Amino acid sequence: xxxxxxxxxxxxxxxxxxxxxxxxxxxxxxxxxxxxxxxxxxxxxxxxxxxxxxxxxxxxxxxxxxxxxxxxxxxxxxxxxxxxxxxxxxxxxxxxxxxxxxxxxxxxxxxxxxxxxxxxxxxxxxxxxxxxxxxxxxxx
Numbered sequence: 001x002x003x004x005x006x007x008x009x010x011x012x013x014x015x016x017x018x019x020x021x022x023x024x025x026x027x028x029x030x031x032x033x034x035x036x037x038x039x040x041x042x043x044x045x046x047x048x049x050x051x052x053x054x055x056x057x058x059x060x061x062x063x064x065x066x067x068x069x070x071x072x073x074x075x076x077x078x079x080x081x082x083x084x085x086x087x088x089x090x091x092x093x094x095x096x097x098x099x100x101x102x103x104x105x106x107x108x109x110x111x112x113x114x115x116x117x118x119x120x121x122x123x124x125x126x127x128x129x130x131x132x133x134x135x136x137x138x139x140x
Contacts, residue, residue, distance in 0.1 A: 005031055012036070012068050021064050024057060028068065029100075036069035037102045042094050052093040058119055058128045059088050061101045066115040066132035069103040073113075079136040084112070088130040097122045103132070111136055 012028035015021075024046060030037040038061065040046065046057035063083050071081045100120050107114035112135050119128040 008072060012038075012072070015068075020060060024060060026061055026064055028065070031072065034073075035102055035104045036065055036072060037100060038065040038068075039098045039100045041098055042096055047095075052095045053099065053127070055088065055090050055128070058090065058099065059086060059130065061099065062086065062088065062103075062117040062119060062128070062130035063132055065101040066103040066117050066130075067134055069105070069115060070113045070134040070136070073105060073108060074136055078139045080139055081134050081136055084133040084135050086130060086132045088128050090128045092121075092125055092127050094121050094127055099127055101130075106131075 008031045009028050016026060024040055026038050026040045028036065028038045040057070040061045042053050046054055048054045063086050067081050067083055101117050103115045103117045105113065106116050112133060115132040115134065117130040117132060118126060119130065121127055
């Protein structure tokens with residue numbers, strides 16, 4: 001399982017090159033049977049003007065990890081994954097360290113998938129709770 005896990009994480013991280021994920025320094029860190037985890041540093045790149053993590057950066061992290069998880073858990077089907085809807089409840093601010101997003105599957109349909117993504121800080125405090133709906137489209 002460790003070789004498979006490492007292969008999935010390597011693929012996820014390589015696909016970030018030249019994307020928003022690279023700009024935000026998002027790194028995929030763990031994968032399991034029903035989840036994918038990523039981390040993002042909290043620094044001036046992702047701050048609001050008052051020096052705390054911007055909600056939009058948090059949502060970008062959540063959608064990135066949920067969409068990647070959706071693609072992975074569709075078992076290599078020839079599909080393109082897109083986000084249909086995302087919602088976020090920001091419950092705590094953070095101004096340093098890292099935030100971690102863990103996407104867990106709630107519903108895995110052939111076409112649509114529903115993910116719960118908890119964003120936490122380094123002390124496992126809940127920062128945001130997100131819900132993401134994705135759609136799998138056949139590649140043209």
